[in-house]
Every structure is written in structure tokens, then in C-alpha cells.
Amino acid sequence: MADNTPVSLRDSAPDNEPGPAERGGSQIILLVVTAVVFMLVGVFLAVLFDNDNDSLSDEELRNTVAEVVGTQVAALDAPLAAQDGSIDQASLQAMIDSAVGTQVATLIPTSTPIPPTPTRIPLDTSADDDAFLGPEDAPVVIVEFSDFQCGYCGRWYDETLPQILEKYPDEVKFVYRDFPIFGEDSARAAMASECAADQDRFWEMHNRIFELQTSGELALDQDSLVSMAGDLDMDAGEFEQCLASEKYLDEVLIDFQAADMYGFRGTPGFIINGVVYTFGAQPFEIFDSIIQNELANPS
Secondary structure (H helix, E strand, C coil): CCCCCCECCCCCCCCCCCCCCCCCHHHHHHHHHHHHHHHHHHHHHHHHHHCCCCCCCHHHHHHHHHHHHHHHHCCCCCCCECCCCCECHHHHHHHHHHHHHHHHHHHCCCCCCCCCCCCCCCHHHHHCCCCEECCCCCCEEEEEEECCCCHHHHHHHHHHHHHHHHHCCCCEEEEEEECCCCCHHHHHHHHHHHHHHCCCCHHHHHHHHHHHHHCCCCCCCHHHHHHHHHHCCCCHHHHHHHHHCCCCHHHHHHHHHHHHHCCCCCCCEEEECCEEECCCCCCHHHHHHHHHHHHHCCC
């Protein structure tokens, strides 16, 4: 099963963030393919574990999931397709394997703190220039890679993040970055938050989307997001133009590529003071332990 220890990049931490991705439908299609894989894997694994099938071997689990997911993804017109229209099975299997590892780790959360690794990503690299809460020079920097449609992300926003910000108002800087793995609506929501930032309303939009998600009332089509902007006292016309033009698609894709480069295969993913944690939406107690360790052992 998945290894929930934080990733050590040893001495090969990236020198630079990924460059802007080329615009175009293929990028959105890739997000859609990724979304289908993650959603199908998540649903299938949930059913397996609900039926006490957690005794399956790692190989049996991956083969079973691959059989179920592969038939669904094969129907998509995706950049994974070969010239004859078939799916590159090696690429698909790699995506499924990554999704299985992350989803299993989320379904069976760890109950013990995860020790940090010695080699860290530079903070200015992991945080980029994305929106943040808390002091800019806080001793602990938590970077979340998230998707506005991810239920685990919504739960972490609703239950864990408020406790972190309340207990550590001066010690923690929280940075939000986009990892829209659930397709076009997720990419549109990510761009909407960036458009809201143009009017100094990033966190208002961020919070509103997650509030609607956790209440089961979320809609992320163009009209709904424009209406949301109006409700948040933004200039709806300016916001609509920004969103329709896909002004921030490159910015969103840069975050997506960074998350992929750091090894995340699901949401949410975290980098805490430069250490990559792949354990998903853990409860406050896990983050509290890591924060306490970082404060006691400053790098």
C-alpha cells in the first residue's frame, strides 16, 4: 500500500517552478482524464473497503481497479490515446497506480505524527507567489495543493484549517495552491479564485466555494461563479470578462504541474516548511504535532 512518509527530495529539489504551460484544449482534456481516474478509483476503493475487502493484496487491488477504471477511461478522447485511438496502457496504469496509492492512504489515515525529512524544498519555491493567510515571515509555512471539488479538501477546510489558524495566528503562514484534478469545473473554479484576487477577494471566493461544497449546494459553471462574485460585492462584469478569457489558466496549470512534480497524486497535498507530506486530509492533531516539531526544531 501507499507509503505515507513525507517525500525527501534529497539534493534534487527543483531549481525553478515549472514554466507556463501551453494553452489549449489538450490541457483541459488531460485534467478531465485525471479527474475520471481519481473519481472512479475513489468510489471503487470506498466500496471495496466498506465490504471488508481490505485483505486484498497490493497486486490484486491494482489489477482489479485497473480493469474497472480502464474500460471507462478508454472511451475518452484524450491525449493519452495513441494514433489508432486506443489508450496508452502504460500511461493509464501509471495514473491508476498513483491514484490507488493516494486514495488508499486517505481511506486508512495514519494515527501517528510523520517525522520530517532532512532535505527541504526552498520556501519561496514551494509557496510560489500564491495567496496566503498569516504573517509573511511566520516560522511555519503550510502550502496546500487543493481542488475546490475535493470532498476531503472541503472537510479539511471546514474542520482542520480553522483550528490551525486559531491556535497559531502568529506562527503559521498558510498558502493555497491549485491542483484541479476533478476536471473542467475544478479548473474554472481555480481560475475564478485568481480572478477574485484581482479585486482583493481571493479568500472570500475561496471560502464561499468551500462553504457551498460542504453544504452540498456547489455549482461551478460560468453563470454561477459570476453570480457568486456579485454576492461578494465584486465588479461582476470585470470578473466575468476575466473568467471567460481564461486569463489565469497558465497560473493554474503551473500549480498543477508543480503538484505533479512534487509527487502528489490526490488532494489535498501539503508541503510544510519545505517537506512534502502525501497523507491527505489528516485531522488537526497530526498537523499540530508537525507544527510543534517545526517550532521546536527550526531549520
